[in-house]
Amino acid sequence: MTENGLGRRRQRDIIDRNAVADEISSVLADSSVSEQRSKALAVLQATLREGREEISRRLIAMPSSGRSSATDQAFLIDQIIRIAYDFVTTALFPVANRSAAEKIAVVAVGGYGRGEMAPHSDVDIAFITPYKRTGWTEQVVEAMLYFLWDLGLKVGQSSRSIDETIKMALEDLTIRTALLEGRFVWGDREVYEEASIRFWNEVATKTGADFVAQKMIERDERHKRMGDSRYVVEPNVKDGKGGLRDLHTLYWIGKYVHRVRSPSDLVEVGLLTREEYRKFEKAENFLWAVRCHMHDISGRAEDRLTFDLQREVAERMRFSPRPGRSAVERFMQLYFLNAKTVGDLTGLFLAHLDEALGKKGRRFLPSFARKPRKLNGFVLDRGRLALPSDDFFQSDPIRLIELFNLADLHALEIHPLTMRAARRDARLIDHKVRQDARANQLFLDTLCSPRNPEAVLRWMNEATVFGRFIPDFGRVVAQMQFDMYHHYTVDEHSIRAIGLLAEIERGDHKDDHPLSTAIVRQIVSRRVLFVAVLLHDIAKGRGGDHSVLGAEVALNLCPRLGLNEAETETVAWLVRHHLLMSATAFKRDLSDFKTILDFAQTVTSAERLRLLLVLTVVDIRAVGPGVWNSWKRQLLSDLFEATEEVLRLGHKQKGREERIASKKSALQNALKIAPDKFKRLAKRMPEAYWIAEPDDIIERNIRLLQTNDSEPLVIDACYYPDRGATLITVLAADHPGLFYRIAGAIHLAGGSIIDARIHTSTDGLAVDNFLVQDPWGRPFQERDQIERLKQSIGDALANKSKLSPKLMAKPVALRRAEAFKIAPSVLMDNKASNRFTVIEVNAADRPALLNNLALALFQSKVTLHSAHIATYGERAVDTFYVTDLFGGKIESKARLKALESRLLEAATGAGHGLKEVA
Structure with a gap:
């Protein structure tokens, strides 16, 4: 046949x-x-x-x-x-x-x-x-x-x-x-x-010219809707940047202008070379395979490659795991490399089109009037940096680094055909080029540019020059982080972080980051900070602790880049500890002096503290939209200021007694009441309360006590802009199980607790303060939202209905989280605080998790003093400061083991079956 x-x-x-x-x-x-x-x-x-x-x-x-x-x-x-x-x-x-x-x-x-x-x-x-x-x-x-x-x-x-x-x-x-x-x-x-x-x-x-122009505008608007990056970790295969629609746009333009009948005809009319068309075909075939599998699996027109689909498509396409990387991460890396190919082809296609139409007096790409004098042999082609000859890089491969340095220095765009030549000749970057002092200086100058290093480094990455010159960086190009916290691939996250650092240095974010904007100018080791930001995630996907492995990379790479021994040591330290500040601020009680002291002993110097704060800020901001908020800003600022005081003076400027006396004095001035009456009022609250709470919350709590002294239950709620959250205060007769009931009620009302402090007055009154946000990290501000929260708490504390059935019936909000398997863990620490046993629970985030954990603590007969809740996408990290019923640390190994077992049961969801106490 x-x-x-x-x-x-x-x-x-x-x-x-x-x-x-x-x-x-x-x-x-x-x-x-x-x-x-x-x-x-x-x-x-x-x-x-x-x-x-x-x-x-x-x-x-x-x-x-x-x-x-x-x-x-x-x-x-x-x-x-x-x-x-x-x-x-x-x-x-x-x-x-x-x-x-x-x-x-x-x-x-x-x-x-x-x-x-x-x-x-x-x-x-x-x-x-x-x-x-x-x-x-x-x-x-x-x-x-x-x-x-x-x-x-x-x-x-x-x-x-x-x-x-x-x-x-x-x-x-x-x-x-x-x-x-x-x-x-x-x-x-x-x-x-x-x-x-x-x-x-x-x-x-x-309508040829109009069609091309409108298609370019349409493409740019579509990219903005989809996140304006081809490296978002849940990409849209059809409409996202680097997706099928971008390839189709090239074909539409070619067909409209030259009446080609198939994509292969784009070669005949000079809009793609044969090699470029081969890449076009390969990328298109891969993207179509992914899209067809997605539709086939989901049984509907699903074009967003969500986490759950990523696992199934990777399995269907027969990807297997490798040391340090799962099958789904290998699949997604190939996806992003194909999306990058689409981006490369788009630039080259438009360059060919521009050249063809430019000869007829028409151009669709912008030109620039600037004409810098010193281009070291490079030339300008209608305002864009270009090559004088096709073998320009081959005669001196260091020019591959110099190209991007000049683009940054003179604020020039690079001609797409020059980008193609750079991509072709990137293989010329060998050990000799990497060890060249001039090449390393050019790279370092570009990385630390006060202008726009993000754009130029992204071009360098697109041309594969970045990964060739820094092979360790090449290993994380297009590498996804398979979780719901990170929005971008590792290379894109790192480049965005460098861009944010340059913007903070320029003062572009002084409203969002006033402290970082102020202290970045005090930093002595400026280039240390830029290099540390570049390297902080460079060892991801290697099968070990990326902070430890990244520090080893820094020790080897920094001398090559021209950093001295002290600078190298500092970069390695920053990479090793780049998660320390956020972990301390978000998971620990900052009112506990032991927390500050332990952190200060690790940091050791004010310069490192400044470097670490700015690195932490840009790392969090570069994770993705919506991750940064004013609550995180305030916690990091509090930690910075407390630690800076210890490092500067060797101890806290004000001892415990002095701090309590200062807060009481400020409160008495604010309340304007007689000294004897104030003394009786202040005596009701224990010392720990005065240390833990800020002045404004203390004043609000005490005013509530004054005006509602005879009420059996007081629930107060207001928008608290300093923390980007809603402050809820509950005054009630203290009794076991109060916290877990409040936590369950807040969840039923649609809230998520991010911080909680639990106090008991000397006469047995519970004074509990909660910071609450909605599921998207925003505060509740509308009156009806706040009233709903108060009503839900009131109903739960009045025991009008059982919490457990309602919590179990509440729909799951994070369906995508089911794609991740997280084994829960419970860490018990009796050294992190002088007064409390600190318990950290890591588990998959789910509705009513905090309520289940609180119920387990209650049933274990421990006293909860504060709770600190952090979420990282699908993962929740809940930290509790507890004592036994007599106010001491929990020392018994058998009791700690039993407590761990009960918390693990609650973290896995088995806690739903725990009997609710009336």
């Missing part, structure tokens, strides 16, 4: 149109007119289902055959439409002698017109008639649409005459793009041919 014959047989295994038509004919022969449609529909439904199952089997058998799967889907829909059209026009609405107006061309448009579809893509079709629609054409179109809808297809359709089609194409870019991909499916071919000729003659020839 010939290859063509094999192809037809292969297609008939998906759907045999003639056989299906014969089956419908035989069914109709024995049916009444009223039964014909339903019986024909049943045959088509079975045919569609079987065709999809065959395509799915082929995809699973050959999991990388993306484009083949996409064309098979389009072929299946073609045949279904043809059969449906023939049935409608012959069985339902037959016309013996059609007039000139009774003609219809069924045209596939958009992606379907290109002959490529994912399993659940929209079926975009246009019904084109020669003139205005007649009664017969309206009947046929309506019947066709109902047929397709009843088959479960999502149809995007239009029904227009040829004149209407041309008129609307001139007015609307979306229609113009859809028709650009127009492909005849069935019906009257002459109508299609006339519409196609008129489209090219009357629309395309008049």
Whole structure:
């Protein structure tokens, strides 16, 4: 059998149109007119289902055959439409002698017109008639649409005459793009041919420049909607940056300007080289494979590669784990490398287009008027940095580093063809170039630039020069961090962090980061800070503690970059401890002096403290949007100021007694009450309360005590802007289980506790302060939201209803978290505090986790003094400061073991079954 014959047989295994038509004919022969449609529909439904199952089997058998799967889907829909059209026009609405107006061309448009579809893509079709629609054409179109809808297809359709089609194409870019991909499916071919000729003659020839410009604007707007980075960890395979739509945009532009019939023709018209087209094909095939698997797995048109889908697609595409990296991380690295290829091709394509149209006096890319004098042999091509000859890098590979240094120094864009040459010649960067003092100085100057190092380093990364010059960085290029906390790949996160550092140094974020903006100017070791930011995550994916391994990388790399011994040691220390400050601020009680002292003993110097604060800030900010908030800013500021005081003076400026006396004095001045009355009031609160709470919260608490002294229960709530949260205060007769009930009530009202301090007055009154945010890290500010929180707490404390059933019935908010397997752990520490046993619980974040843990603590008969809650995507880290019922640390090994066991049970969700105490 010939290859063509094999192809037809292969297609008939998906759907045999003639056989299906014969089956419908035989069914109709024995049916009444009223039964014909339903019986024909049943045959088509079975045919569609079987065709999809065959395509799915082929995809699973050959999991990388993306484009083949996409064309098979389009072929299946073609045949279904043809059969449906023939049935409608012959069985339902037959016309013996059609007039000139009774003609219809069924045209596939958009992606379907290109002959490529994912399993659940929209079926975009246009019904084109020669003139205005007649009664017969309206009947046929309506019947066709109902047929397709009843088959479960999502149809995007239009029904227009040829004149209407041309008129609307001139007015609307979306229609113009859809028709650009127009492909005849069935019906009257002459109508299609006339519409196609008129489209090219009357629309395309008049609107070429406008089409290209609008497509570029449309692309940029789409990228902004999708996060404006091709390295977001849950990318949109269709519309995201570096996705299929970017490749399609290149083809649309090439087709519009040069009337190419297929992407391969872009080579013939000079818009891509053969090698570039090979990369185009490879990237397109991979992206189509991923998209088809996603649709097939989810059973719907799902184009966002979510965490749960990443695992399943990686498994289907037969990725296996390697030391230090899971199968899903290896799959996603390949995804991002393909997305990067798409970005590279876009730049080169536009450069070729610009050159071709530039010769005709038209340009679509911006030009720059600046003409710097010293370019060391490089030249300007219409405002962009370019090469004087194609072998310019080969004659001196250090120019590969100098290119980006000059781009930064003179604020120049790099010509895309120069970027292509840099990408091609990056392999020339060998050991000799890496050890060259001038090359390292040029790189360091670029990294530490006060201008815009982020943009230039990203260009260097796109050209693969970055990874070649710093091989350790090359290992994390396109490497994802498979969790819900990090939004970007490791290389993108690091480059963004450097950009944020430069912006803070320029004062661009003084409102969000007033402390960092102030102290960054005091830093002596400026280049140490930039290098540390670059290297802080460089050892991720190596199968060990990336902080320890990264410090080893720093010790080897820094001398090469030209840093002296002291600078190298400081960079290595910063990389080793880059998580220390955030862990201390967010997981520990900063009012406990032991916390500050331990942190200060690790930091040892004010310069390191300043460096560590700024590194911590940019690291958190570069994780992704919405991760930074004013609560984190305040905690880091509190830790910095307390530690700076210890480092400067060797101890806290004010001892415990002096601090308490100072707070009491400030409160008495604010309240303006008689000394004897104030003394009695102040005596009600224990020493720990005065140390733990800030002045403004103390004043608010004491005013509540004054005005509600006879009330059995007081619940107060207000927006607390200093911490970007809602402050909730509960005054109630202290009794066991109070905290877990309040925690459960806050969760039921839609809140999430981020900090809690629990106090008991000398006369047995509980004074509990909670900082609460919504699930997106925002404070509750609206009156009805705050009232709902108060009502929920009041109902829980009044025991109006059982908490456990309501908590179990509350829907799970983080469905995506199910893609991650987190083994819970409980750490007991009797050294972190002089007064308390510190318990840290790491577990998968889920609804009512804090309530379950608090209930477990209550049932273990321990006294809770403060709780500190931190979440990192799907992972929760809850820290509790506790004592036994007599106020001492929990020392018994047996008791600690029992407490650990109960907390582990609660952390796994088994705590739902713990009996709730009335």
